[in-house]
Amino acid sequence: GIQVEQSPPDLILQEGANSTLRCNFSDSVNNLQWFHQNPWGQLINLFYIPSGTKQNGRLSATTVATERYSLLYISSSQTTDSGVYFCAVGDNYGQNFVFGPGTRLSVLP
Amino acid sequence: NAGVTQTPKFQVLKTGQSMTLQCAQDMNHEYMSWYRQDPGMGLRLIHYSVGAGITDQGEVPNGYNVSRSTTEDFPLRLLSAAPSQTSVYFCASSYGGTVGYTFGSGTRLTVV
Numbered sequence: 719g720i721q722v723e724q725s726p727p728d729l730i731l732q733e734g735a736n737s738t739l740r741c742n743f744s745d746s747v748n749n750l751q752w753f754h755q756n757p758w759g760q761l762i763n764l765f766y767i768p769s770g771t772k773q774n775g776r777l778s779a780t781t782v783a784t785e786r787y788s789l790l791y792i793s794s795s796q797t798t799d800s801g802v803y804f805c806a807v808g809d810n811y812g813q814n815f816v817f818g819p820g821t822r823l824s825v826l827p
Numbered sequence: 828n829a830g831v832t833q834t835p836k837f838q839v840l841k842t843g844q845s846m847t848l849q850c851a852q853d854m855n856h857e858y859m860s861w862y863r864q865d866p867g868m869g870l871r872l873i874h875y876s877v878g879a880g881i882t883d884q885g886e887v888p889n890g891y892n893v894s895r896s897t898t899e900d901f902p903l904r905l906l907s908a909a910p911s912q913t914s915v916y917f918c919a920s921s922y923g924g925t926v927g928y929t930f931g932s933g934t935r936l937t938v939v
Binding site for chain 1: 928
């Protein structure tokens with residue numbers, strides 16, 4: 719099956735710093751999503767981005783499907799950005815939807 | 828409030844007991860799915876459904892059954908609970924498995 723890797727596994731930042739999280743996947747996909755799991759366990763969808771670039775406030779994401787990677791950019795980080803960021807990939811309709819192991823982000827005040 | 832509702836939030840079972848985790852959504856999403864999350868790991872897909880009357884297996888389906896009689900509801904049944912099924916279970920829904928992916932708040936299950 720498809721393999722998903724995320725880097726770095728852990729990241730500690732001071733408030734206001736920028737960061738880049740990476741997701742590598744082993745096969746072509748039609749469906750790629752980024753999620754944030756906050757410290758209370760709630761999962762929030764950030765982006766549906768099988769290709770191209772999207773931006774939402776301080777967050778943006780880029781997927782280069784031909785090279786099988788996606789990047790999540792967080793600018794001017796805030797303590798509320800803390801949590802685990804997951805990349806997930808699969809086919810249309812979520813068949814074989816596979817989550818990566820996540821990047822744990824801690825933003826210090 | 829629109830969203831995905833999971834019940835119960837917490838449950839303790841004895842080995843061999845059966846139970847049903849409930850999941851309901853009010854967004855008219857045709858796609859629904861169940862995941863489990865073990866400590867320090869990502870989510871793993873258990874079962875999913877692309878519409879009422881249609882279900883299929885994910886990565887880790889053994890020991891679980893699902894059915895989808897309505898668009899709104901997608902219950903997950905544990906047939907005979909085992910300690911290996913101790914986990915946090917999340918239900919999700921979306922348009923076609925892509926847009927609008929929404930998770931419930933999770934059910935923390937402990938099997939003793």
